[in-house]
Amino acid sequence: MSRYRDALLFVFLAVAWGGSFVAIEIGLDSLPPLLFAALRYDIGAIILVVYAALACDRWVPRTRDDYLAVLVVGVFLITAANGLLFVGQQYTTGGVAAILYSLNPVLTTGFARSLLPDDTLSPVGLLGLLVGLAGVALVVRPDPANLLAGVTGKLLVVGSATSVALGSVLLRRRSPSMDSTATTAWGMFVGALLMHAASLASGETPRVADALAPQVAVPLAYLAVVATAGAYAAYFGLLERHSPVQVNLVSYLVPMVTAVAGWVLLGETLTATTMGGFLVILAGFSLVKRDALVAFAGRQLA
Template sequence: MPSRTTLLFLALCAIWGTTWIGIKAGVEAVPPLLFAGTRFTAAGLLLLGFAAWREGLPRLAWRDLPRLAATSLLMITLCYAALFWGVAHVDSGTAAVLEMSLTPIALMAFALWLREENFDRRRFGALLLGMAGLTILFGPTAVRNWSAAAGEGAAWRLAGAAAVSWAAVAYGWGSVVARPLLRLYSSTVVAGSTTLFGGLLLLAASLAGEPGAIRALAGQWGAAAWAGWLFLVLFGSLIGYTIYMTLLREIGATRAGTYAFVSPIIAVLLGMICFGEQVRLLDLLGMAVMLAGAGLAMAEPKARLKPATN
């Protein structure tokens, strides 16, 4: 029977593999930063309200507030602001390769740098497998789209690629910075605090400079956008983000971050089922390699047998 950790990991992959539907429905009708800011702010309020009902009012020590602020800024504000801006300037294939491959690398790099984890050759091999699978799955599309648009807005595409790359780095950095907080507070409190603070900053940035943001506050988004927003609040943030925080505490950033090798597979399969998108043999190969990488990362190392003594 799968362990609790494995079940949580699979649930996270399934949830975050479907959130792209809600994001796509939302950003087509609502300014992206406003959509993300309202989503995270609402999720943070609900999570903290649930934590207060279950555990009592959360009391955060003053000495932990700088770390909490850094986590919120990195994982929510700087990550999603850069990601949404970058995706607007590069094709989805390039964005997927950059963000999904760099996130696990950033998680491992910062975990080693901040001494939250030790180097593990097996997990490093798993990251290489996952990145290879991502390249097989999304690489041809990214190269084809990049070549087709060569010379047309190349500077903006490079800037967009850099923004998507930074989003992955910010998310990985924030995830590792958050782990000491998870030893002191529940996953619900940490998830609620970071989504609330980060969401408010996103919302402020949107209202300060995003075109159409103030007008969109009237809420005339349409049924599809509101359905996507509600799905992202309830599943993407309330459930998914809390599960991710739990995995960060229990298995570390490197292993938790391998969701990035499974969630894209779910997204591709949903595209095939819901929108009739074609899946080629090469795509299936890429998915198989990505699953192998995730499986290697999540597998518990076998205990070494002690030599028999006479």
Template sequence: MKPRDLLLALAVVVVWGVNFVVIEVGLEGFPPLLFSALRFLFAAVPAIFLLGKPRVAWRYVIGVGLALGVAKFGLLFIAMKNGVPAGLASLVLQCQVIFTVLFAIVVLRERPRLAQIAGILIACFGMVLIMLDHGLSAPLGALALVIAAGAFWGVSNTITRYAKPQDTLRFMIWVSAVAVVPLLLLSLLTEGAQADLDALHGIRLTGVGAIAYVAFAATLFGFGVWGYLLRQYDASTVAPFSLLVPIVGMAAAWLLRGEAVGLQQGIAAVLVIGGMACTVIRRRTPRAAASGERVVVESAV
């Protein structure tokens, strides 16, 4: 990888890792579903008018918009609002790798490698350690929502594999546009119009900054650069960088929010990240190297 591209990959990792702390800050001033809707609103507008229509079938755009934008991020934001700390959320959410592999086996009829099966088992054991951690401050119900968010992320990854978008930035912008209206409606129904109006009326500079960060830095910059890297290099070269996201997320939560990491949680983090590494890192065969094979790899926060 060229030095410039290496720096870009590391920049995306830092942006996505810090994003969990920014989400936590944003949720201090917004109801979770409203905050999620605002994220996608500003990620989509005015970009959709500048880049044109997506170059994939609308059913894929709508499917990913509902699974990723509404379900995954809606559940994640609700979970973090209800007590899941930023660093822990960044780690547990990566269970999406497990669900992506499982859905690929069931839906796409892909045959798992032995390393993938071993990786899933190792990561699951790490998740169990997190659940059993007596020092864990997050309610188990909220933690279950993060796992559910990871499952919906796996659903969106499976749909994206079918879609195979050539322009990941344009695809993500239209996915963002699809998510806005359902999130706003759900916010009105569950959080209430008054709560939404109060949040918008009392918006502070930190809230504006949080919206700007999650919309422009985490979504547009992150996905734009990630898509560029996947077009330049093999997925096996790019994908491992996503394993650094929870490490940055936990470090940022410790530095910026004072979130402590206990011994058991640290061991669990090593197991989860190591297990995920087994599922996404693979040796390139001579045939794959000769053909310049590309695989769509999904990672975002």
């Protein structure tokens, strides 16, 4: 049962984060990036802390590993990851950013080789990562003319992917006594405070009235409830039970979800190349998860 539960959580994570790109794009028309990101985590943190207080036996940090885990979440997986991504996307195209961010599983593998030697991939698994990344390129198909432009934005997006990769591996090295939902919630509070400080330091002006406007309130609500409180709780729960390399493969599914969402909600076209990219991504997944797929097929035939 837990195997199917985790598969459903993985799909939910991909759908929630895939849809968030549309919400972020809408919200950035009215709010500056760091403030927008901070408000997202303000709301998400409140939701998760209340839930953790009601549902978890251990929801307050007590041990050294509890506090270290909260700091890893707040600094690497919330502040650096989102601050760099939100700012970086202002200086590069969405397509190029999606490919650069999809380096996440490859970067995670590199960090895991040094810090989590038991979680490394086989040569076939590494091939699967590269095949999946090629599939992302087919789905996104960035403008070749923009590949060498906007170096600053590209470096910020790569920095975001690197922060997520390193943070997920560092978190795996900790053994917090708290429930993963509580760790996520307190980490969000730390991340939100740091992003508010960065927003003020960068000269962004808080505009509460803009945050209450319908064109901002709706995407902000989606980001806070679905793509933050729900998705991050699923993400950190999966990290408790699975390798960071395996969990961060969700970065390959996100562009697929975004493409389908654009087709359903915005009337964008799904070309034959895009559909071919979907198949290449699935082929990459099959190579990485081949042992689990073979075991599943064996159980079905038994």
